[in-house]
Amino acid sequence: MPRFPLLFAVLSFPLIVGCDGCRTESTVNPDVDSELNAEDFVAGRPMPYPTDEKITTSGIKPGHWFTAVQSLKSNNSDSRGDLNSLSGMVEGPSLQSGKQASWSDTQALRRGSMISRRPVVMPRGQNKEIDYRTYTPKRFFEGKAKCYLSNRFVSSERAESFSTGAYPFTRMAAAEYFFVVLTQRPERFTRFQVSDWTRAIRDETSFDMGEPVINYRVVAPSPEDYYPLPLPLAETMLDWTNTAVVFWDDLPPEALTPRQQTALADWVHYGGQLIVNGAAAADSINKSGLADLLPLRPTGNIELDVDAATELLLNWQVPEDSSTDQQVALLKGRESRVAIDGVAIAGTDVIDGSGNLIVSRRAGSGRVVQSRCDLLSDWLTSWKSYDSFVNSVLLLRPARRCDPVQKVDGSGRMNLRTYVLPNGSEKVFADPTMNTRFRIAARDAVLPIVAEVVKRPSTAFLSGQDAYTQVDTLSGIGGWSDSSDVMRLCRETLRSKAGIEIPDSSLVFRSLGYYLCLLIPVNYLIFRMLGKLEYAWLAVPVIAIGGAIWVAREARLDIGFARSQTELGLLETQAGCDRAHLTRVTAIYNSLSSTYDIAFDTPGAAALPIRQGTDAAPISAVFKTGYAEGPILSGMIVGSNQIRMVHAEQMFSLGGALSLEANGNLVNGTDRELFDAVVIRKDPLGEMEIANVGPCPGQSSTKLRFRPATDEEIGESLSEEMNLLERALVRGDAIAPGSARLVARVGGSLPGMTITPSATQVSSTTTVLAHLDYSPWPSPVPDVNLPKADIRVLKDSDLKTP
Numbered sequence: 001m002p003r004f005p006l007l008f009a010v011l012s013f014p015l016i017v018g019c020d021g022c023r024t025e026s027t028v029n030p031d032v033d034s035e036l037n038a039e040d041f042v043a044g045r046p047m048p049y050p051t052d053e054k055i056t057t058s059g060i061k062p063g064h065w066f067t068a069v070q071s072l073k074s075n076n077s078d079s080r081g082d083l084n085s086l087s088g089m090v091e092g093p094s095l096q097s098g099k100q101a102s103w104s105d106t107q108a109l110r111r112g113s114m115i116s117r118r119p120v121v122m123p124r125g126q127n128k129e130i131d132y133r134t135y136t137p138k139r140f141f142e143g144k145a146k147c148y149l150s151n152r153f154v155s156s157e158r159a160e161s162f163s164t165g166a167y168p169f170t171r172m173a174a175a176e177y178f179f180v181v182l183t184q185r186p187e188r189f190t191r192f193q194v195s196d197w198t199r200a201i202r203d204e205t206s207f208d209m210g211e212p213v214i215n216y217r218v219v220a221p222s223p224e225d226y227y228p229l230p231l232p233l234a235e236t237m238l239d240w241t242n243t244a245v246v247f248w249d250d251l252p253p254e255a256l257t258p259r260q261q262t263a264l265a266d267w268v269h270y271g272g273q274l275i276v277n278g279a280a281a282a283d284s285i286n287k288s289g290l291a292d293l294l295p296l297r298p299t300g301n302i303e304l305d306v307d308a309a310t311e312l313l314l315n316w317q318v319p320e321d322s323s324t325d326q327q328v329a330l331l332k333g334r335e336s337r338v339a340i341d342g343v344a345i346a347g348t349d350v351i352d353g354s355g356n357l358i359v360s361r362r363a364g365s366g367r368v369v370q371s372r373c374d375l376l377s378d379w380l381t382s383w384k385s386y387d388s389f390v391n392s393v394l395l396l397r398p399a400r401r402c403d404p405v406q407k408v409d410g411s412g413r414m415n416l417r418t419y420v421l422p423n424g425s426e427k428v429f430a431d432p433t434m435n436t437r438f439r440i441a442a443r444d445a446v447l448p449i450v451a452e453v454v455k456r457p458s459t460a461f462l463s464g465q466d467a468y469t470q471v472d473t474l475s476g477i478g479g480w481s482d483s484s485d486v487m488r489l490c491r492e493t494l495r496s497k498a499g500i501e502i503p504d505s506s507l508v509f510r511s512l513g514y515y516l517c518l519l520i521p522v523n524y525l526i527f528r529m530l531g532k533l534e535y536a537w538l539a540v541p542v543i544a545i546g547g548a549i550w551v552a553r554e555a556r557l558d559i560g561f562a563r564s565q566t567e568l569g570l571l572e573t574q575a576g577c578d579r580a581h582l583t584r585v586t587a588i589y590n591s592l593s594s595t596y597d598i599a600f601d602t603p604g605a606a607a608l609p610i611r612q613g614t615d616a617a618p619i620s621a622v623f624k625t626g627y628a629e630g631p632i633l634s635g636m637i638v639g640s641n642q643i644r645m646v647h648a649e650q651m652f653s654l655g656g657a658l659s660l661e662a663n664g665n666l667v668n669g670t671d672r673e674l675f676d677a678v679v680i681r682k683d684p685l686g687e688m689e690i691a692n693v694g695p696c697p698g699q700s701s702t703k704l705r706f707r708p709a710t711d712e713e714i715g716e717s718l719s720e721e722m723n724l725l726e727r728a729l730v731r732g733d734a735i736a737p738g739s740a741r742l743v744a745r746v747g748g749s750l751p752g753m754t755i756t757p758s759a760t761q762v763s764s765t766t767t768v769l770a771h772l773d774y775s776p777w778p779s780p781v782p783d784v785n786l787p788k789a790d791i792r793v794l795k796d797s798d799l800k801t802p
Contacts, residue, residue, distance in 0.1 A: 063475025
């Protein structure tokens, strides 16, 4: 009798332990870890990139990945462990109490923040600058809010940790982006901090309106402050999305690491604006890996042509600018000035009215502007029209008008500056499309067909300046998004495809027939011929086991533990660029709860689980860097009989470029064969043409034959195998006038991402979007008038609170 209670206890033990089948949340509470002695460590303030060590210029843009650095020193012993980092948002002071909400790591995890982790080794007494990558999730607040960075060192030698503290940073507005100056003389650029294209002109009475007024946050990191460490700039384009403009002054080429140069080149090709200032900048870039971006290859220095400089001043002065004559006299009355001579690259344009002193060219969807002279010379900076010149010629932003208006309280008049748009309308504040030209199709493209399938989120809107770009009210343009048109289309498609594929009935009957045939007649005949008929019974279990293995392989099922992985991807590439941006949306299903790792083979990658709404469970996964060649999304839990989606992005090398030659030849210089390729182009009047290419082998050239077509005719000419995303990308209302694109598909799953444990059923479809031609840039226009003499650009620090 005693054996039965013992047997019952043994059988019940697994029920006590549990199988974690329904557990989807992390059990780690970062706020209650045992603390190391605070005297053992010294920690500085974390700084998000890009930065110049000034707290006033630092900021965090919600919805964007970024790189940050944490200074940490171990005082008493060598220390080894991990740095856990969190970034999130906290609501500002409430109207009732006026108190600022406090930061909590646990609360941040519940609200969608994800831990970023990297290994740390600290020799005793040495200050360690630890860089890491993190993401600030978007959260909507009716009032003001702050972004926070929180870091915690977790020792691998003791079960203890040390918190470096949680530090607040300015939350950057949707239209606000970084303006990075690469220079060895940052003091020259203090003027940019208070220029009227950086901040809107406003009177003291307008400071209480609570309206966004900052366009650019100017940072100028000095190499002297960081040597021998690299400049505080990210090493992947995915962390450059918060930057709109780079102004290269006199920075030597060795000041940027090879990865930083690659990230900068990628960023330019996807819409970044690079301004190359004079001889020193041209010489530096020409000696770097960025030389192909230059519109003008320098061959030497020459004397500045005074007549050409005078032409620039006269053509780009704002009407009624009384300082132009003084600047012309300054040019003619002083010693000679240096300019550069060089050879213009194909596709380089001279800015009209610049006296051939300003040239520009397109690099992918980005713009590179290069000056033959120093843009910080006194004959320019003391010119009253200088801000208008920078705003229009260098930044290609709309012209402005400054008009006196009556104050709301009737106490007098104030000056109101508005943007004069090309269509004749006016706008008081700039939207993100006016401040940045950076675009990623998977995040920002407008696909009108999506409105017929899924509903757009309430935080997204369409800009009146760019009808083909979706703007988020929190992250602006270029932010990480699980709800963009491309992402929502992929997610809806995956919901219908993901899961285990149940074998059809023919497999069952075929398998049963093979089994019975082997078990009875074949088995009988073999042993009858051998004269050992009695051994036929011993072969029965062998046949049964072999049959089970064969059925499992045919059905692509693990016995008792089924997994499937369904992936949709968008590979976006720019004309003439051999590096592409790859977005993957992967749906993972398994029959029993499992923990997954998603690893990348290059540093330029990022991944996040897709959360189902703001009330979803906390992200259990950890984003790891420094443990392998690329980042790892580790510990993502997929519950029993559940589907979980992962959003991943990475830069992908194509081995060559896709381009459309002037003679109409499509050149596929990549190492990938394209299937069901079509090329669509749209002229400035909106007329469409299509060329059906079909298969397009790698390293090939194909003569295109265009024909006029409507949306209906284009749809009818497409292959039946083209999915909903591909059909949306070729619609006329998704293509800007004056542009051309190729839409195709590559076979199989692209390398670069590994999911562990692997699935037995894997399905992958990757759509290719290649931009072959682009809409022309708008023509720069100077401001309508100058600000009044009694108006200046005010910063918040200029106001004294009583």
